[in-house]
Every structure is written in C-alpha cells, then in structure tokens.
Amino acid sequence: MILNIPDGLRSVTILGGTDKFGAPEPVPSVELRPGDALALVGPTGSGKSELLSDIEQLALGDTVSGRHVLVNGDAAPPTATGLVATLSQRTNFVMDATVARFVTLHAESRGKDARALLPRVLETANTLCGEAVRASDPLQMLSGGQARALMIADIALISAAPVVLIDEVENAGIHKFRALEVLTDSHKIVVTATHDPVLMLMNAKRLVMRSGGMNRLVEVSGQEAECAESLRRIDEVMLHARERLRMGETLTPEDISL
Amino acid sequence: MKLVTVAGAPSVGKTSVILHLAALLAKEGVRPAVVKFDALSSADDVIFREKLGIPALVGLSDYVCPDHYYVSNIEEACVWGREAGADLLVLETAGLCHRCAPHIKGVPALTVLDSLGGVDAPRKMGPAASLADIIVVTKCDLVSQAEREVFDFAVASVNPTAAIVHVNGLTGTGALHLQRMARTWPRVDGVEDAVLRYSMPASICSYCTGERRIGRRYQSGNVEKLVVAKEAA
Numbered sequence: 016m017i018l019n020i021p022d023g024l025r026s027v028t029i030l031g032g033t034d035k036f037g038a039p040e041p042v043p044s045v046e047l048r049p050g051d052a053l054a055l056v057g058p059t060g061s062g063k064s065e066l067l068s069d070i071e072q073l074a075l076g077d078t079v080s081g082r083h084v085l086v087n088g089d090a091a092p093p094t095a096t097g098l099v100a101t102l103s104q105r106t107n108f109v110m111d112a113t114v115a116r117f118v119t120l121h122a123e124s125r126g127k128d129a130r131a132l133l134p135r136v137l138e139t140a141n142t143l144c145g146e147a148v149r150a151s152d153p154l155q156m157l158s159g160g161q162a163r164a165l166m167i168a169d170i171a172l173i174s175a176a177p178v179v180l181i182d183e184v185e186n187a188g189i190h191k192f193r194a195l196e197v198l199t200d201s202h203k204i205v206v207t208a209t210h211d212p213v214l215m216l217m218n219a220k221r222l223v224m225r226s227g228g229m230n231r232l233v234e235v236s237g238q239e240a241e242c243a244e245s246l247r248r249i250d251e252v253m254l255h256a257r258e259r260l261r262m263g264e265t266l267t268p269e270d271i272s273l
Numbered sequence: 274m275k276l277v278t279v280a281g282a283p284s285v286g287k288t289s290v291i292l293h294l295a296a297l298l299a300k301e302g303v304r305p306a307v308v309k310f311d312a313l314s315s316a317d318d319v320i321f322r323e324k325l326g327i328p329a330l331v332g333l334s335d336y337v338c339p340d341h342y343y344v345s346n347i348e349e350a351c352v353w354g355r356e357a358g359a360d361l362l363v364l365e366t367a368g369l370c371h372r373c374a375p376h377i378k379g380v381p382a383l384t385v386l387d388s389l390g391g392v393d394a395p396r397k398m399g400p401a402a403s404l405a406d407i408i409v410v411t412k413c414d415l416v417s418q419a420e421r422e423v424f425d426f427a428v429a430s431v432n433p434t435a436a437i438v439h440v441n442g443l444t445g446t447g448a449l450h451l452q453r454m455a456r457t458w459p460r461v462d463g464v465e466d467a468v469l470r471y472s473m474p475a476s477i478c479s480y481c482t483g484e485r486r487i488g489r490r491y492q493s494g495n496v497e498k499l500v501v502a503k504e505a506a
C-alpha cells in the first residue's frame with residue numbers, strides 16, 4: 016500500500032532498540048523533519064546500513080535492532096511503502112532511453128507536467144556536476160558523475176518520496192554540498208551513511224553508530240562549521256583537478272591553490 | 274495451514290524472495306514448506322532444505338503442459354504439506370507460459386517481477402500480474418529511484434489493486450513487509466472446489482502427444498492458424 020499522508024509528512028521518529036550485544040541504544044530517539052539532513056557515521060560494520068534499512072522498512076520492533084520508526088508520531092500501517100527514495104553505490108540507470116525520454120516517463124508516471132519539469136531537472140543536475148547533461152544524451156552514455164547528478168535532481172524535483180536514504184555515494188565526482196542542498200531545499204528528509212568527512216560536516220547533525228547502536232547525536236559546532244568550509248574548498252579543488260586531468264588537460268600549482 | 278501461490282518468469286528471484294520470507298517466518302515459529310513446480314529440472318528443493326532446513330518438494334511436469342500439471346497436483350501438494358507439518362505452504366511455479374496464472378480465488382497470490390525486465394514486463398506477465406494480490410519487485414537496489422517509480426506505475430496500470438513490495442534478493446530488505454502480510458493470510462482447509470483466477474488454454478493436439486514433425490499433415494486436434502493481417506506486409 017502506497018503510504019498516503021493526507022496532511023503531508025511532518026516528522027519521522029526513530030525510537031531506539033538494542034545494539035548488537037542486546038544493550039539498549041544510548042540515543043533513545045531521533046526526530047527528523049522535512050528539510051533535515053542527518054549523517055550516519057561510524058566504522059565499517061557499525062550499523063549504518065542496518066539503520067537505513069530500518070527506516071526503509073518502517074521498523075515496528077520487528078527487525079534485528081528492535082527499533083520503531085514512526086511517521087508523524089504514529090506507527091505506519093504495517094505494509095506501507097513509498098515513503099523513501101534510495102540512492103546507493105549500486106544504483107544505475109538500466110533504461111534504454113534518452114535523458115529527455117526518461118524524465119518525461121517519470122514525470123508522466125507521477126502525473127506531472129513533463130515539459131515544464133525537463134528544463135528544471137537538467138538545470139539542477141548541471142549545477143551538480145562538471146560535464147553538462149543534455150536532454151538528448153542516452154542514459155547509458157552518462158558518466159558516473161552525470162548519472163548521480165541526474166538521479167539527485169530527479170529525486171528532488173519529481174519523486175514522491177518525502178525521505179531520501181543515501182548509502183555511500185562518494186567520489187562520484189559531484190558537488191556534494193549542492194546535492195544535499197538540492198534535496199533539503201525540496202523539503203526532503205535526507206539521511207546519508209558516509210565515511211567522507213566533508214559530507215559528515217555538511218549535515219547539521221550526525222548520528223554516531225557503534226556496535227549496531229545509535230551512540231551519540233552530534234550537532235555541528237561553530238568551529239566545525241568553519242572546518243566544513245575549509246574541507247569543502249579542498250573538496251572543490253579535488254573535483255576541479257579531477258575534471259581537468261580527466262579531460263586531458265595539465266595542472267599547475269595555481270590550479271589547485273586553496 | 275496457510276497457502277500462497279508464487280508466480281514469476283524464470284530467474285526473476287522467486288526463490289530468494291521465498292527464502293527471505295521463510296527465514297523471517299521460521300524465526301517467529303511458523304513452519305513453512307515449499308512445493309516448486311517446474312518444467313524440466315529444479316534444484317530448489319535442495320536449496321530450501323539446505324539453507325533453511327524446511328520441507329521442500331519439486332514437481333516436474335516434463336512432457337505434460339506445466340500449467341495443467343500444476344493444477345492437477347495442487348491437492349496432492351497440500352496433502353504433502355499438511356503431512357510435513359507445514360503452517361504455510363508455498364506453491365512456487367516457474368516455466369509456466371504467460372497465458373496462464375497459477376493463482377487461486379481465496380488463496381493469497383504473489384507474482385514476482387524483475388525491475389531490470391523493463392516497463393513492459395508487468396503487461397507481458399499477463400494474468401499472473403494482473404490477478405495477483407501482491408506484486409514483488411526484485412533487483413530494485415540496482416535501478417534508479419525514477420525507474421523504480423516508473424516500474425511501479427506500470428505495475429499499477431495492469432493491476433491497480435495489488436500491493437507492491439520491493440524486495441532486495443541479496444539482503445532481504447523488504448521481505449519484512451511480506452512477513453507482516455503473511456500474518457493476515459487466511460487458513461485454507463482444502464483446495465477441492467477452489468477455483469483458478471484465470472482459465473487455462475486448451476492444448477489437445479498432436480504435439481501434446483509427442484508429435485515433433487512440422488506440417489499440416491501431422492497436425493490434428495485443436496489447431497489454431499495464424500491470421501495474417503494486411504498491415505503485416
């Protein structure tokens with residue numbers, strides 16, 4: 016059953032369960048509202064993907080973690096779907112179509128005006144990556160970065176899902192900060208599992224995972240916001256250098272000065 | 274005993290969907306059992322026994338039409354399931370032609386579709402897709418969110434009332450929704466007098482009895498000829 020929230024999504028609440036050792040999770044609950052961005056951080060195996068899966072399946076105390084995920088403060092119907100859009104390293108385009116045809120099909124399936132949306136989706140995608148995505152490009156010819164950029168623009172502007180779960184979309188060659196902004200600007204709740212320090216600090220809050228449990232909820236401090244700014248510049252320089260070298264150009268120290 | 278029919282083209286992921294569901298159900302004390310109907314060969318019974326330790330049986334139709342073979346053996350499958358002590362019997366069918374559906378009125382009906390199969394896949398599955406109660410879409414983790422939504426739309430346009438469930442065959446994410454549904458499935462005491470949701474095509478011609486030669490001379494019984502439309506030329 017497609018989850019139908021008549022008055023819109025106001026909040027998603029994660030109520031803590033137990034960690035891998037059966038101990039209660041130190042963070043008892045996390046509440047997210049439209050426009051919120053949360054990073055999940057922690058070493059490999061600490062339970063980031065498991066938490067994303069709990070949100071995706073709207074856990075009712077019936078997953079390994081024993082967590083509950085509430086929608087607008089209440090348990091969702093047990094078989095509700097359609098709440099989340101997901102993006103992971105494994106996600107690809109499989110359709111044999113041009114970008115224009117693809118956007119049109121998606122817009123039409125959602126009962127939206129494809130003509131009006133296509134230029135907006137392209138414009139947004141093109142703020143996210145270096146090489147321009149064109150309406151006539153076949154999906155299969157897009158670079159990894161272009162494909163990610165298009166997927167994010169499409170989720171932000173066309174997808175119905177109010178929650179976006181991102182698992183490890185790093186080094187895809189896109190402007191991560193803009194990507195997050197595009198999604199939160201369209202009032203999505205964005206939860207990103209990541210090992211990337213730039214991405215971690217771009218989220219106003221981060222949830223530290225340890226041994227399968229929600230260990231600590233940290234808000235970005237003023238000092239960290241400054242660090243985020245510096246890290247972002249480093250990241251932009253890396254992206255710039257990467258694009259130049261990929262395009263066969265040469266690099267000078269000026270090109271990569273911070 | 275509860276009963277569910279599971280349909281889907283070869284290799285769409287029926288067995289892994291059933292494996293994940295059965296594993297979840299087994300954890301809450303339900304005893305699942307599986308009968309796999311196939312045409313030529315299947316090692317699925319070994320997979321179910323070895324991976325989950327649950328009773329499993331394979332029925333091969335061999336030279337008989339697989340759909341007719343399936344219908345002719347539903348009762349026998351149920352008797353076997355009850356004797357095996359099953360609380361939930363899964364009737365999995367593969368190798369069926371897309372003209373048919375194994376689904377039975379009053380018995381939960383699940384059809385598995387592969388999201389890599391393209392937007393025409395739901396239509397091509399015919400009655401198996403249009404008459405199912407639940408459509409499970411697999412391999413969703415491999416396709417973009419947009420393609421997932423377009424695929425769901427294609428499913429809804431052939432079957433507006435089916436519940437659509439996305440299951441990741443590798444991790445099992447999504448099988449939880451099936452488990453929650455399975456709790457509400459009715460008990461079925463017997464299938465005698467139960468009715469298929471869709472009729473099966475006639476197949477009583479010389480080829481049904483082993484004829485292999487091509488040509489009008491060798492054809493007898495129920496033979497339909499292709500009508501060539503003017504537009505074809």
Ligand SMILES: Nc1ncnc2c1ncn2[C@@H]1O[C@H](COP(=O)(O)OP(=O)(O)OP(=O)(O)O)[C@@H](O)[C@H]1O
Binds near residue numbers: 035061062224228
């Ligand atoms: N609360 C929990 N209770 C029991 N098991 C858990 C819990 N959280 C996670 N696990 C299990 O721990 C294992 C590793 O978790 P997971 O894959 O979520 O880690 P991860 O942080 O995503 O790692 P990576 O950084 O490598 O992606 C999984 O098998 C998962 O099912």
Ligand SMILES: [Mg+2]
Binds near residue numbers: 063064065182
């Ligand atoms: Mg992970």
